[in-house]
Amino acid sequence: GAVVSQHPSRVICKSGTSVKIECRSLDFQATTMFWYRQFPKQSLMLMATSNEGSKATYEQGVEKDKFLINHASLTLSTLTVTSAHPEDSSFYICSARDTVTRAVGGYTFGSGTRLTVV
C-alpha cells in the first residue's frame, strides 16, 4: 500500500535556529501534500496544503514566513520552521494524497516529527 516517510522522527534545536522536516511518498506520486500540527492531547490542525510546483496554501493564522513549505517534486515536500522558538515545539505530521485513488479519498500519513525547541 501507499507509504509516506517522514524524517526526522524527533529533533531538538536551539531557539533561533531553523529546522527542516521531510515528507516523502515512497511508492506513489502525490501532487498534493498536507502539513498538520498537533499539540499534546489535541487534534490535528491543518497548517497548509502544498501542490507540486506551486506555492503552498496556508490556513488562516499560520505564518507563511515562519513555516516554509516546498513541494519541488511529486514525491517530496519539506516544512522548514524558521527561527524556531519554544512555542513552536509540537508534533508535526504530513499527509500525502494518492493521485491514483484521489477520487476515492486516499490520504496517507507520515509517522510525525516531534520538534522540541530549547
Add this chain to the structure above:
Amino acid sequence: AQSVTQLDSQVPVFEEAPVELRCNYSSSVSVYLFWYVQYPNQGLQLLLKYLSGSTLVKGINGFEAEFNKSQTSFHLRKPSVHISDTAEYFCAVSGISGGYNKLIFGAGTRLAVHP
C-alpha cells in the same frame, strides 16, 4: 466549509465490552468520512472510510461505522474491545468536490480499555 464534533473526549471501557465513539459532522456539500487511530508519538492509521454506497462500513481490527445522513453522524463501533485498542481516535471529513479536498479532524476521543 466542514466541521467535525466528537462528542466524547474520553471513553473508558472494560476489555471485551462493546464500545461506540460518536462523531457528528457539518457540511454544506457532500462529504467523505474517515476514522483514524493514533498511538502515542505516531502518525495516523486509517481504520475505515465512507465514500458512497452502503452506509455500514467495515474497517480493520474489527471496527465498523455507520453513516447516517439525516443525523449527520458517523459513529464508530466495536463489539468487543481489546487492551491493544487503547489509543486516540479521530473522526475526519473532507468535501467531495473541489481541488485538494483537505481533511478536517475532530478533537479526538481517547479510548482507554481496562482489564
